Amino acid sequence: MNIPFSQFTLENGLRVILHEDHRLPMVAVNLWYHVGSKNEHPGRTGFAHLFEHLMFEGSQHYDKGFFHPLQEAGASLNGSTNPDRTNYWEVVPTNALELALWMESDRMGYLLPALTVQKFENQRDVVLNERRQNYENRPYGLAMMAIAAALFPPNHPYHWLTIGETADLKAATFEDVRAFFQTYYHPANASLVVAGDIVPSDALERVRRYFGDIPPGPVPATLEVSASTDAEVRLMMEDRVEFPRLYLSWHSPAIFKDGDAEMDLLSDLIANGKVSRLYRTLVYERRIATEVMAFQNSRELGGFWQIVATAAPGHTLTELDQAIDHELSKLLDEGPTADEVERGRVQAEAQFVYRLQTLGGFGGKSDQLNAYSVFLNDPGYFERDLARYERVSAAALHGVAKRHLRRDRRVALSVVPKGKQELALTDSTPASVA
Amino acid sequence: MSAVDRSRLPLVGPTPPFHFSAIHKDRLKNQLAVWTAEHRGLPVLNMMLVLPSGSAADFEGYEGLAAITADMLDEGSGDRSAIDINAAFARIGSHLDIDVSSDATVLSVSCLARFGREALSLMADCVVRPRLSEADFERIRQLRLTRLVQIRDMASAVADRAFMQLVYGAHPYGHMALGTEEALRQMTIDDVRRFHERIYTPSAATLVASGEISALELQQMAADAFGSWRASAASPLADPAMAPPPAEPAHHLALVNKPGAAQAEIRIGEVGLTRSTPDYHALIVLNMVLGGQFVSRINMKLRQEKGLTYGARTSFDFRRGRGPFILQTSVQSDGTADAVEEALREIDAIRTDRPPAQEEVEAAKAALTRGYTRNFETVEQVARALAQLVLYALPDNYFDTFATRVSAVELDEVRDVASRHLNPGKMATAIVADAATVGPQLTRAGLGEPVPLLPRL
Numbered sequence: 001m002n003i004p005f006s007q008f009t010l011e012n013g014l015r016v017i018l019h020e021d022h023r024l025p026m027v028a029v030n031l032w033y034h035v036g037s038k039n040e041h042p043g044r045t046g047f048a049h050l051f052e053h054l055m056f057e058g059s060q061h062y063d064k065g066f067f068h069p070l071q072e073a074g075a076s077l078n079g080s081t082n083p084d085r086t087n088y089w090e091v092v093p094t095n096a097l098e099l100a101l102w103m104e105s106d107r108m109g110y111l112l113p114a115l116t117v118q119k120f121e122n123q124r125d126v127v128l129n130e131r132r133q134n135y136e137n138r139p140y141g142l143a144m145m146a147i148a149a150a151l152f153p154p155n156h157p158y159h160w161l162t163i164g165e166t167a168d169l170k171a172a173t174f175e176d177v178r179a180f181f182q183t184y185y186h187p188a189n190a191s192l193v194v195a196g197d198i199v200p201s202d203a204l205e206r207v208r209r210y211f212g213d214i215p216p217g218p219v220p221a222t223l224e225v226s227a228s229t230d231a232e233v234r235l236m237m238e239d240r241v242e243f244p245r246l247y248l249s250w251h252s253p254a255i256f257k258d259g260d261a262e263m264d265l266l267s268d269l270i271a272n273g274k275v276s277r278l279y280r281t282l283v284y285e286r287r288i289a290t291e292v293m294a295f296q297n298s299r300e301l302g303g304f305w306q307i308v309a310t311a312a313p314g315h316t317l318t319e320l321d322q323a324i325d326h327e328l329s330k331l332l333d334e335g336p337t338a339d340e341v342e343r344g345r346v347q348a349e350a351q352f353v354y355r356l357q358t359l360g361g362f363g364g365k366s367d368q369l370n371a372y373s374v375f376l377n378d379p380g381y382f383e384r385d386l387a388r389y390e391r392v393s394a395a396a397l398h399g400v401a402k403r404h405l406r407r408d409r410r411v412a413l414s415v416v417p418k419g420k421q422e423l424a425l426t427d428s429t430p431a432s433v434a
Numbered sequence: 435m436s437a438v439d440r441s442r443l444p445l446v447g448p449t450p451p452f453h454f455s456a457i458h459k460d461r462l463k464n465q466l467a468v469w470t471a472e473h474r475g476l477p478v479l480n481m482m483l484v485l486p487s488g489s490a491a492d493f494e495g496y497e498g499l500a501a502i503t504a505d506m507l508d509e510g511s512g513d514r515s516a517i518d519i520n521a522a523f524a525r526i527g528s529h530l531d532i533d534v535s536s537d538a539t540v541l542s543v544s545c546l547a548r549f550g551r552e553a554l555s556l557m558a559d560c561v562v563r564p565r566l567s568e569a570d571f572e573r574i575r576q577l578r579l580t581r582l583v584q585i586r587d588m589a590s591a592v593a594d595r596a597f598m599q600l601v602y603g604a605h606p607y608g609h610m611a612l613g614t615e616e617a618l619r620q621m622t623i624d625d626v627r628r629f630h631e632r633i634y635t636p637s638a639a640t641l642v643a644s645g646e647i648s649a650l651e652l653q654q655m656a657a658d659a660f661g662s663w664r665a666s667a668a669s670p671l672a673d674p675a676m677a678p679p680p681a682e683p684a685h686h687l688a689l690v691n692k693p694g695a696a697q698a699e700i701r702i703g704e705v706g707l708t709r710s711t712p713d714y715h716a717l718i719v720l721n722m723v724l725g726g727q728f729v730s731r732i733n734m735k736l737r738q739e740k741g742l743t744y745g746a747r748t749s750f751d752f753r754r755g756r757g758p759f760i761l762q763t764s765v766q767s768d769g770t771a772d773a774v775e776e777a778l779r780e781i782d783a784i785r786t787d788r789p790p791a792q793e794e795v796e797a798a799k800a801a802l803t804r805g806y807t808r809n810f811e812t813v814e815q816v817a818r819a820l821a822q823l824v825l826y827a828l829p830d831n832y833f834d835t836f837a838t839r840v841s842a843v844e845l846d847e848v849r850d851v852a853s854r855h856l857n858p859g860k861m862a863t864a865i866v867a868d869a870a871t872v873g874p875q876l877t878r879a880g881l882g883e884p885v886p887l888l889p890r891l
Contacts, residue, residue: 074804
């Protein structure tokens with residue numbers, strides 16, 4: 001099981017990855033720029049994402065918005081920004097590949113002449129509304145801001161979330177746009193996947209034609225930062241919620257690094273699904289929580305691993321904390337069972353195969369190839385990626401859990417209903433988020 | 435390397451015709467219908483059991499019964515507990531998905547093809563032999579009651595409920611699948627058992643499957659898994675979707691107060707059309723122009739021109755009965771009245787002084803037809819398509835004819851359905867926002883005094 005591909009690098013440094021799949025008459029175009037909120041600076045957070053919005057506002061040779069011709073051609077399209085990268089994609093009928101390449105290359109090569117202060121200010125308003133909708137007006141919506149700020153020191157680029165601070169978004173200037181574009185949006189800092197109903201030699205020729213004459217810039221230096229926690233941090237925040245929720249977070253391995261897959265598997269066996277350890281004890285047996293989840297957040301400069309649990313009516317976060325701690329201690333003492341390891345293996349296999357069904361969009365094959373290309377410089381990593389999960393042993397899971405999940409290295413955030421600070425874990429300090 | 439002509443966009447070639455997989459239909463002796471659409475290429479499978487009853491079938495005063503019944507299915511079967519059942523699914527890398535909408539209950543499993551037989555047998559255990567014990571019921575009910583309380587803080591969920599309550603009232607579509615606290619509290623496990631006995635019956639159900647499987651294989655697997663499923667003795671219910679449509683709402687502007695809310699969640703709309711309306715294809719074209727895609731009028735106005743929102747869209751929710759037409763958006767609080775006015779103006783304009791233009795209609799038709807193929811990429815998408823055929827009695831060749839049907843829609847038809855089926859004067863607006871900020875704005879703008887609303891939760 002793999003994703004067969006061929007790979008080329010144009011003279012201007014653009015990485016091009018081609019994957020053939022003729023099951024349906026459609027093609028996925030997927031373009032990653034190796035820039036995200038990690039490339040921002042304090043005082044100007046949120047800019048990478050705001051910039052992504054501007055990429056949809058038209059470019060020199062077609063200045064009537066990016067969506068119009070593509071939607072009319074039957075495309076679905078979108079983009080997203082995270083701390084590590086910004087991606088853009090179109091899924092088009094085979095006969096509209098040329099159009100997608102025209103549009104993507106025009107905004108890579110000729111964005112700035114079409115940008116205006118008016119577009120910039122309009123999209124800043126849109127982003128401020130995105131922030132209100134998805135963070136400020138959502139229960140527990142600001143929790144991740146407090147957690148990121150506590151896990152990572154102020155000079156670490158994961159200290160802030162990709163959406164950014166409101167004040168920083170308001171402080172962003174139109175002049176910042178040019179420098180950002182020139183630094184990060186050029187072929188040598190990008191990776192392009194064309195996947196689907198293509199003949200690779202023909203697709204490569206077209207890509208060369210559209211992107212080949214866009215001048216490269218210098219490749220941005222790789223960031224070298226690390227973060228660790230040497231004592232437990234306890235925080236609390238009030239929110240417009242009915243039930244208190246506990247967020248426990250630990251530093252964990254970076255994406256694709258040793259221990260990353262193990263932490264991912266640990267999150268499933270600990271808290272995902274009714275058969276997981278925490279669901280069984282907290283929700284099913286003791287009924288002190290209404291929901292519990294765990295995640296490995298795999299990122300380029302370092303990951304973090306999280307357990308999130310919401311208290312059932314009449315129960316406290318202290319009860320939840322003790323019950324979670326008890327289950328974690330048991331796991332750290334005894335390691336996982338053979339049944340848990342086998343379940344993780346087969347679930348990973350199923351997830352990897354399901355993913356192969358989708359050509360484009362977020363998480364489709366083309367996006368996956370670009371993740372391997374940008375983070376590992378190895379688009380052919382699929383089989384080894386799966387192997388990371390298939391070869392995992394109880395001993396390896398146990399070792400990784402013991403290394404990372406120490407109680408004295410965690411950030412514990414209590415989110416409590418307004419005016420109910422007493423429901424937080426004891427000795428919690430109020431977190432300040434904007 | 436030839437230079438690129440950037441003076442014009444490349445032309446898009448003709449769209450090849452789309453062909454849905456062949457559909458094989460069988461029936462077990464107990465009348466369970468079994469439909470297969472092969473979709474090969476990867477060793478995966480999706481199987482769905484489709485029951486044509488959902489939350490609209492909740493008896494009055496028992497809002498939430500269909501959903502809690504479905505939720506109880508994987509909470510134990512025979513001598514296996516909820517944990518045992520879920521562990522059995524997890525061991526094959528799968529789980530049971532349960533979806534209760536107004537018109538249907540759909541139970542679905544995706545799995546690696548080699549586990550198909552096992553997955554189907556587990557699904558059958560849940561459907562045919564659920565334990566439905568008192569203790570499990572109490573636990574699940576408590577979780578659902580807590581969920582209802584949590585929802586009070588979720589502006590978008592509150593807005594959805596407020597809108598449906600305002601427009602549909604006591605009609606079977608007027609409540610959400612989760613139901614209400616009052617109804618959940620008075621329900622008993624016996625209600626669940628009766629509902630299960632009545633609704634979960636092979637003669638009403640269809641098993642659909644897609645993926646690496648032949649019709650013959652599915653037929654055999656289905657006979658082994660569901661062969662012992664006995665028909666319900668209870669008489670079938672009248673389709674609640676056929677209840678008479680509700681009267682025009684008593685209030686046209688309602689406000690749910692959320693002190694300190696960071697935005698205003700807005701829903702505007704009315705009772706729409708059924709899936710069987712002959713105007714279906716003209717209406718989806720109309721919706722693309724009005725609010726169904728990024729470049730639609732409403733989104734361009736509220737987001738791209740005014741910057742009031744992250745996005746705004748409209749949809750016709752076509753159901754067996756008359757589902758709603760809804761415009762939904764979430765806007766900055768100080769722009770609420772502006773957004774409501776602009777939205778109503780756009781809805782009015784598309785049926786009066788700014789009817790859809792030829793090029794807008796052609797663009798909408800192209801958007802709907804050219805990329806149609808991508809709706810049939812995964813086994814789950816193909817199985818869901820089969821479920822649509824089941825639920826709305828569409829012909830087997832429906833997906834093959836979709837593009838032709840849409841392409842045949844003419845400009846005049848789109849204008850005609852806009853003027854006949856959009857009634858801005860009768861539409862209701864439900865807003866969830868900080869009333870102190872938003873209330874006076876609405877009144878000042880001449881939109882009227884909003885009626886305070888507390889959604890039934």
